Amino acid sequence: MNQPIAHASLAPATPFRTAADARRAIRSGAWTGHTVGLAPANVQGNLMILPADLAGDFLRFCQANPKPCPLLGVSEPGSRRLPALGLDLDLATDAPGYRVFEHGELTAEVPDLEAIWRDDFVTFVIGCSFSFEEALLAAGVPLRHVAEGRNVAMYTTAIPTTAAGPFHGPLVVSMRPMKAADAIRAIQITGRLPAVHGAPVHIGDPSLIGIADIAAPDFGDPVAILPDEMPVFWACGVTPQAVAMAAKPALCVTHAPGLMLITDLLNRDLAFV
Amino acid sequence: MNQPIAHASLAPATPFRTAADARRAIRSGAWTGHTVGLAPANVQGNLMILPADLAGDFLRFCQANPKPCPLLGVSEPGSRRLPALGLDLDLATDAPGYRVFEHGELTAEVPDLEAIWRDDFVTFVIGCSFSFEEALLAAGVPLRHVAEGRNVAMYTTAIPTTAAGPFHGPLVVSMRPMKAADAIRAIQITGRLPAVHGAPVHIGDPSLIGIADIAAPDFGDPVAILPDEMPVFWACGVTPQAVAMAAKPALCVTHAPGLMLITDLLNRDLAFV
Numbered sequence: 001m002n003q004p005i006a007h008a009s010l011a012p013a014t015p016f017r018t019a020a021d022a023r024r025a026i027r028s029g030a031w032t033g034h035t036v037g038l039a040p041a042n043v044q045g046n047l048m049i050l051p052a053d054l055a056g057d058f059l060r061f062c063q064a065n066p067k068p069c070p071l072l073g074v075s076e077p078g079s080r081r082l083p084a085l086g087l088d089l090d091l092a093t094d095a096p097g098y099r100v101f102e103h104g105e106l107t108a109e110v111p112d113l114e115a116i117w118r119d120d121f122v123t124f125v126i127g128c129s130f131s132f133e134e135a136l137l138a139a140g141v142p143l144r145h146v147a148e149g150r151n152v153a154m155y156t157t158a159i160p161t162t163a164a165g166p167f168h169g170p171l172v173v174s175m176r177p178m179k180a181a182d183a184i185r186a187i188q189i190t191g192r193l194p195a196v197h198g199a200p201v202h203i204g205d206p207s208l209i210g211i212a213d214i215a216a217p218d219f220g221d222p223v224a225i226l227p228d229e230m231p232v233f234w235a236c237g238v239t240p241q242a243v244a245m246a247a248k249p250a251l252c253v254t255h256a257p258g259l260m261l262i263t264d265l266l267n268r269d270l271a272f273v
Numbered sequence: 274m275n276q277p278i279a280h281a282s283l284a285p286a287t288p289f290r291t292a293a294d295a296r297r298a299i300r301s302g303a304w305t306g307h308t309v310g311l312a313p314a315n316v317q318g319n320l321m322i323l324p325a326d327l328a329g330d331f332l333r334f335c336q337a338n339p340k341p342c343p344l345l346g347v348s349e350p351g352s353r354r355l356p357a358l359g360l361d362l363d364l365a366t367d368a369p370g371y372r373v374f375e376h377g378e379l380t381a382e383v384p385d386l387e388a389i390w391r392d393d394f395v396t397f398v399i400g401c402s403f404s405f406e407e408a409l410l411a412a413g414v415p416l417r418h419v420a421e422g423r424n425v426a427m428y429t430t431a432i433p434t435t436a437a438g439p440f441h442g443p444l445v446v447s448m449r450p451m452k453a454a455d456a457i458r459a460i461q462i463t464g465r466l467p468a469v470h471g472a473p474v475h476i477g478d479p480s481l482i483g484i485a486d487i488a489a490p491d492f493g494d495p496v497a498i499l500p501d502e503m504p505v506f507w508a509c510g511v512t513p514q515a516v517a518m519a520a521k522p523a524l525c526v527t528h529a530p531g532l533m534l535i536t537d538l539l540n541r542d543l544a545f546v
Contacts (some may be wrong), residue, residue, distance in 0.1 A: 181473045187457055188464040188472055199461055201455045204477060204503050228479050 019262045020088055024054065024261075027093045034258035035096060040134060043196070043265035045072050045085070045125035046237045047095055048111075048244060049093065049253035051131040052077040055122035056090050057165025061243065064162035066238035068171055070127035070195050072263065078119035086261040091123045097256035104248035109256060121253075127196035128237050128260065129174060131267045135189050141182045152176065153217035154236050158210025159201070161239065166247040173201060173209070175217070177225040190234065192271045202233040211232065229254050280459025292535045293361055295412070299535075300366045305384065307531035308369065313407060316469070316538035318358070319510045320347050320368055320399035321517060322386075322526035325350040328395035334516065335397065337435035341512035343400035343443055343468050345536065351392035358536040364396045370529035377521035380531055393397045393527075400469035401510050401533065402447060404540045408462050418496050425449065426490035427509050431483025434512065439520040446474060446482070446506040448490070450498040456505050461505065465544045475506040483504065 004080065015031075016022035019042040025031040025145055034046055046106045050058055055077070062069035073082045080092045082203055093115035097231045100108040110116070129152070133143055137157055152174045159171040178186060191199035214231060219238060246253055255261060288304075289295035292315040298304040308317055328350070335342035336518045346355045353365045373381040373389065377472035383389070402425070406416055410420060420424045425447045432444040451459060456476055464472035487504060488495055496506055496543055517525055528534060 062465075176397075180477050180481065183470050184460055184464075184476060186475075191457075191461040197455050201454070203457060206502075208453065208501055212500040228478075228481055245521075 019264050022188045022262045023094045026096050028139040035260045039262050043131050043263045044243050044260040048055050049121050049122040053119040061167040067235035073125040075123040077122050083157040092117050095255040095261050096259040099254050099256050101252050105247045131196040132193050134267050151220035151221035153212045153223050154219035156218045167243050172236045173232050174236040175231045178181040178232050179227040195247050195270045197234050200232050200234050292537050294536045296367045297350040299369050308533045312535050316404050316536045319401050320528040321397040322394050326395040334440040340508035345400050346398040348396040350395050365390050368528040368534050369532040372527050372529050375527050377518045378415050404469040405463045405466050408538050415517045424493035427492035429491045440516050442516040442519050445509045446513040447509040448504045450502040451505050453458035463521050468543045470507050473505050473507050
């Protein structure tokens with residue numbers, strides 16, 4: 001993939017009472033910033049929008065790789081609606097920003113998709129780690145990158161994904177350093193949240209999954225690992241983005257980094273999906 | 274504690290159709306061997322029998338330390354019955370062997386308690402790792418000590434238990450080496466089984482919990498840890514035995530190592546207690 005993909009950290013700002021309020025402000029252009037903390041009880045989703053001729057393969061890719069690609073919803077071809085995630089929700093306007101890629105190259109960054117929407121677009125809404133990070137913080141598990149206001153460290157691994165059509169490539173993981181007791185609790189907590197990446201894919205020695213230098217993440221910011229800590233690795237939503245870019249589709253659209261879709265789903269309900 | 278406490282491994286023998294059949298054979302003296310694999314679907318319990326004047330403190334100790342001391346049942350003072358664990362169950366006869374300790378010293382090993390039963394005895398039945406080992410094996414998580422037919426490796430740690438009356442002392446843990454992916458699954462699986470020690474208390478670096486030499490367990494047999502594995506540590510039922518011995522009660526009785534109480538509880542139901 002050619003573009004660095006940022007991964008904004010949790011922030012305390014909570015200016016909106018409901019997800020619908022936040023979406024309305026974003027839709028009208030009143031809110032153009034990142035979505036972290038905007039409606040903290042609500043699930044935010046990554047967006048991947050593809051023409052229908054590629055959507056079947058991408059859906060199979062997500063189904064075969066649920067840890068990096070936990071699907072919260074898939075639209076009807078051409079539809080801007082996804083009522084299961086919000087009755088009023090408009091997929092073409094409700095992220096604060098979008099990125100347009102042609103043949104795997106970023107060609108535009110736009111505030112909405114009104115001008116470029118096509119009636120063969122299929123939108124995939126994919127769960128993200130903000131939801132499980134909220135669950136970890138609520139359980140008293142410290143997250144250093146959040147405390148330091150940095151992006152989470154992400155690494156391309158030697159673990160292959162299961163290919164589907166043109167979509168294939170290595171698993172990308174995010175890493176959070178933890179004391180062993182916190183790692184154990186984090187595994188228990190996130191194991192109950194399969195809709196937002198689920199349990200970690202690896203703990204401990206980074207070289208066992210093909211990470212040569214833990215101090216040099218491929219995406220995001222490096223983070224210190226203290227002597228009494230171990231790295232804990234989760235499948236990351238950058239995986240489907242990287243895989244889609246590598247397939248070089250004629251056209252694809254994503255949310256802009258940190259500018260995600262706020263849904264009516266509640267983080268607290270994710271243990272029961 | 275003065276006596277080495279063995280911890281027999283799972284074995285394939287399954288000579289009894291039900292737990293009640295196994296208890297009947299043990300009660301009559303027809304079966305005098307260890308109980309491993311005798312009724313493999315059923316929960317087996319460690320026994321701790323104390324005079325009533327110490328039972329209150331020991332009950333508080335177990336309540337305060339649920340990971341090493343998961344209580345499956347506590348009898349009425351003097352009663353040999355515990356119908357919740359088996360309608361016919363007789364606490365004085367249904368383990369194949371018992372050990373009698375006076376002031377912390379082993380003074381007798383007996384096949385039943387008919388001659389020494391007292392009407393102030395309170396019996397504690399404590400969950401054991403056989404149940405979670407069955408769940409791990411059923412989920413495809415290999416256990417090296419089982420495959421090698423050895424006792425699990427156990428270590429006295431620097432982690433203190435919460436004291437209650439005369440009962441206090443360090444946490445004893447059992448250790449199973451695993452690949453990271455298996456360790457993650459094992460944490461998820463055993464985290465759902467709080468009645469049999471629950472999730473691990475530590476993973477990784479043994480020195481962080483005061484284990485100086487992982488190759489030299491304090492109880493049980495050493496086991497190899499391969500380069501792509503990590504040690505995974507669970508709270509161990511040897512903890513309450515060691516704590517009780519260290520308190521040097523005038524009298525206490527336990528099951529003999531590997532000769533446990535077979536209950537009507539099913540391992541498969543332990544996720545729902």
